[in-house]
Amino acid sequence: MTAPARLTQSRPPAISPSALDSVLGSPRLSELELHALAPISQSRQLPVGAAVFARGQAATHLVAVLSGVVGLGSAGADQQFQLERCVHGPAWLDLSSAWVGAGHAQDARVMQPASVLDLSLDGIRVLLARFPDMRERLLLGLAQTVQSLTGTTHDLMSKDAQKRLATWLLQRSPVQGDNVAMKERKRELAAQLAITPETLSRLLRQLMSAGLIEVKGYSIKLLNLAALQNLASG
Structure with a gap:
């Protein structure tokens, strides 16, 4: 190559x-x-x-x-x-x-x-x-990268796909009624969550059916913050 x-x-x-x-x-x-x-x-x-x-x-x-x-x-x-x-x-x-x-x-x-x-x-x-x-700046950059990867690894090891999706939503908008803008395409978000795009679509539909979120195009509105928090930490 x-x-x-x-x-x-x-x-x-x-x-x-x-x-x-x-x-x-x-x-x-x-x-x-x-x-x-x-x-x-x-x-x-x-x-x-x-x-x-x-x-x-x-x-x-x-x-x-x-x-x-x-x-x-x-x-x-x-x-x-x-x-x-x-x-x-x-x-x-x-x-x-x-x-x-x-x-x-x-x-x-x-x-x-x-x-x-x-x-x-x-x-x-x-x-x-x-x-x-400048050493401090670079050390901070390295530390932030390690922290992010450690959190991602923990989620992959300890949470199922639905919990990982709920965590992702809460990290981007922890306020009920807020809209989460999906900057990623579904394929990109699915890859971050270590699931297939088809599984992501199914999980979003499940959360919609449960009344936890509302999806409109590339925007997701959080309807039940407490339920999402319970799902993410349960």
Whole structure:
């Protein structure tokens, strides 16, 4: 399999300060930090279906999604992509592989048109000596990623599909009467919940029949918050 090209443009497009802030977190980066990050940063505008990186490809950059949606999973020999989870920008896509000197653990494919940020690991190492506070930003990013994956793993191990769906709904809108906007396509959400799209549709119908939710297009209204909370924790 041919690995996706990493950096192909002769002159990288400028990265906006707000884009770097969105993934490196608060407080806002100083002008000195932004100036130092500019030469080691590059963004890529990628269409749906494009490969961000391939499983096993040498990881030399820290990779983030600035906007859009990128899926992580595995691509078979027939190029069919098995989606496992989606990353919505702004968020880190792979903050660990380059640090441990390993290849990317998964394939990454664009699910919705995306802007992807590459930060050179070699460049970051140099900057950490100049800007010690940047270590805290990267450690926080790693911690948030681990926390999210730990929570996902716990749910997969301890909750059935209906409980996982109820948990997902409550995480996105814990207020009764609120509408939950489904940013993901059903296939993407089903992959996150480790179920098939058909099972997801069936579970949504069951919750509707029970009077817990109301589905209109890509919006889900929570009708019975207490019942959903009991379902998620029961």
